Amino acid sequence: MMRTQVGIIGAGPAGLMLSHLLALEGISSVVLEAHTRDYVEQRIRAGLMEHFSVELLRQCGVGARMDREGLVHHGIVLRFGGRSHRIPVTDLTGKSMMIYGQHEVVKDLIAARLAAGGQILFEAEAVGIDELHGERPRIRFRQDGREQQIECDIIAGCDGFHGICRPALPLGALTVYDKIYPFGWLGILADVAPSNDELVYANHERGYALLTMRSPSVSRLYLQCAPDEDADAWTDEAIWAELRTRLADDSGFVLQSGPIRQKGVTAMRSYVVEPLRHGRLFLLGDAAHIVPPTGAKGMNLAFADVVVLSRALIDWYRKRNGDGLDSYSATALRRVWKAERFSWWLTSLMHRFEHATPFERRMQAAELDYVTSSRAAMTTLAENYAGLPLG
Ligand code: APR
Ligand code: PHB
Secondary structure, three states: OEEOOEEEEOOOHHHHHHHHHHHHOOOOEEEEOOOOHHHHHHOOOOOEEOHHHHHHHHHOOOOHHHHHHOEEEOOEEEEEOOEEEEEOHHHHHOOOEEEOOHHHHHHHHHHHHHHOOOEEEOOEEEEEEEOOOOOOOEEEEEEOOEEEEEEOOEEEEOOOOOOOHHHHOOOOOOEEEEEEEEEEEEEEEEOOOOOOOOEEEEEOOOOOEEEEEEEOOEEEEEEEEOOOOOHHHOOHHHHHHHHHHHHOOOOOOOOOOOOEEEEEEEEEEEEEEEOOEEOOEEEOHHHOEEOOOOOOOHHHHHHHHHHHHHHHHHHHHHHOOOHHHHHHHHHHHHHHHHHHHHHHHHHHHHOOOOOOOHHHHHHHHHHHHHHOOOHHHHHHHHHHHHOOOOO
16 A cells, blocks of 8 residues: 555645645655646646735745746726726735636646656546544545555545545535526637737626736637537637627727637536535645636635645644644635635626616626725725735
């Protein structure tokens, strides 16, 4: 049987960052990943990093490529009623954001772990977790058609929303808080320079649209659509036409189109389980909580969980002090819930809700007006957008 200190299930941002931070402190881990390295490195996800995540990457020595290739952003544009309103995030908060694709972060973390001799087992699917209440919990996994086991001190469930850790817990061990939105996002990646330097969030009567980017020559755009929309039913021309309509403004904004390299539909949901610990199993990132993509908090929240747990593990291994492990769930959840609130709020503010009453539509319009005209309201948006402190 293999043995490690921390057994990590999942090589997404959560699992990889945890393994990296622990290694810097001399704590051993093994990361199990069901997919291939290529798969996790190519998986297109959101690409907006909070100030905190940018600083984290720098401080732990994996920020060099991000600093070379990432795009620093100081504000965003909210567009509604055909008018554009800039929120000067850096002026209001002193913090900036970085556009850098999540899969690029994953590539950098994998490279750092492998260069340091770290163990990431690809195509190794965890199939069960045992002895969670003992001193030696175990992960059963399958690789090359063989079932094997790893014995550890702690298991970190970083296996995303569809992983095995959360469902492995006994009924009643967790409380689920869940909200499903009546729409999805049709997202495209296109080989064309972004038509605006900053992100544009548009609330249009035909539905929400977002202009974002990956590099000076690659645009990423999203359209609100039905939750079960068939992306293939949309021709490239139809996507560009719809984006042009929803992103139009009264100042002559022109949306440049180009070849669409990739398209897909994302579901929209808010989801949290409590607590984030069961015996020697700790849940982190998407395994424990999901936010709708508005505001792109997913990876940032995963990193916040990782920082809280890694500090707790360092105290536990160095000083045999388990207080941090005992408070992990409560500490991480405070930030999780605030990001849940913000993602839900920004989603509610920017989307078209088909069944909204005329009163509710007026409320949304009044809120848009308020948030773009009151410095206090803009500051609230900006401080949540750039990211709240850890504590
Ligand atoms: N065994 C091994 N690996 C598994 C298993 C399993 N049984 N189940 C899932 N995994 C792997 C998945 O293949 C995936 O690579 O766990 C990884 C989980 O990674 P993510 O889904 O990226 O989750 P997380 O690391 O928490 O990152 C959160 O990712 O989903 C986005 O928007 C989300 O940005 C957020 C971030
Ligand atoms: C993205 O770049 O994919 C992105 C950016 C901001 C969001 C959502 C997604 O609010």
